[in-house]
Amino acid sequence: MSRTAEVEGALVEEIVDEPSQGKPVGVADVEAAAARIYANTKGQDWVEDTELDLGSKRWKPNAVSNDGTRLLYVFLQDELPRYVRDRLGLAAERGIRPTLALNLATLFKPELVELLVGVDADVIVLDDYVTTRQLDAKSVLVALADVEVPVSPELRRGVAKVVWSRIGDGTSQEKGRRLEALLAFTFAQIRDLKVVERNYRNETEEIDLVLQIDNFSSRVWQKSGVPFILVEAKNRSDKASQPMVSTLITKLQTKRGTARIAVLVSLGGFTDDARMQELRFSTQDICVVMIDRAQLENLLSADDVDAEFETIVRQAMLR
Secondary structure, X not given: OEEEEEEOOEEEEEEOOOHHHOOOOXXXXXXXXXXXXXXXXXXXXXXXXXOEEXXXXXXXXXXXXXXXXXXXXXXXXXXXXXXXXXXXXXXXXXXXXXXXXEOHHHHHXXXXXXXXXXXXXXXEEOXXXXXXXXXXXXXXXXXXXXXXXXXXXXXXXXXXHHHHOOOOOOOHHHHHXXXXXXXXXHHHOOOOEEEEEEEXXXXXXXXXXXXXXXXXXXXXHHHHOOOEEEEEEEOOOOOEOHHHHXXXXXXXXXXXXXXXXXXXXXXXXXXXXXXXXXXXXXXXXXXXXXXXXXXXXXXXXXXXXXXXXXXXXXXXXXX
């Protein structure tokens, strides 16, 4: 965006956009963005002027964490330099997790999304339109869900395949966060649904994801007549038990009638008692949709994710 001004009888263009949207990016722009991040750091101690030894190459990003396990790179250009792409890959191979500070427009570039997912990057969206989310580092999948970036079926399946290949990596906490991020990304691609809460907490409970039905269609979840769907994710080897189902049913019952469908994703499957417990409440106007590993794989690889999720929900309602 620009505006025209008259100076000494001549017309000149005055650029009024942010640096990445029309004006060459300078060192001062990058330094200013980095300074904002350092000033708003939440539990992350960044150290500037630190060089990384990446084996075949060396690199000095904007900053490196105190323990050397993370790096920060401020990306305001229109294209990510090739030398940065190479070094991000080398860093990821050595267990150094990248955090890229970027502008929202970058998330609409499929090739960069693929790169960021490939190196398991976190992102900081500097110009997120929701002020409370600005400067928060998060998984690139979570960022895509937060700002509602639509992707092609091909990109969705490709991203899901990469993340699924490492779904069992890391600590229990890391496994849980990875599955939650993958689910947030996937559900955000369903046209009727919008992720409105992640790790939602009130006085008595926590919910991994809250989806809002924000479009009118003929899908089965529209028939519930209420705005929210609750989602719980279990990335563990043991099966989801009857108490887990009971807890989720209680969450549905205590939402003032605003939620009648809950989704319980358990990669370890479900015990017979868990499935029977859900059936005990089938006379009520609530439904717990149980998704195991095989069903989730089908959902992630589906050509039409809307139709595949509707099939899963419909089958659960008709049990």
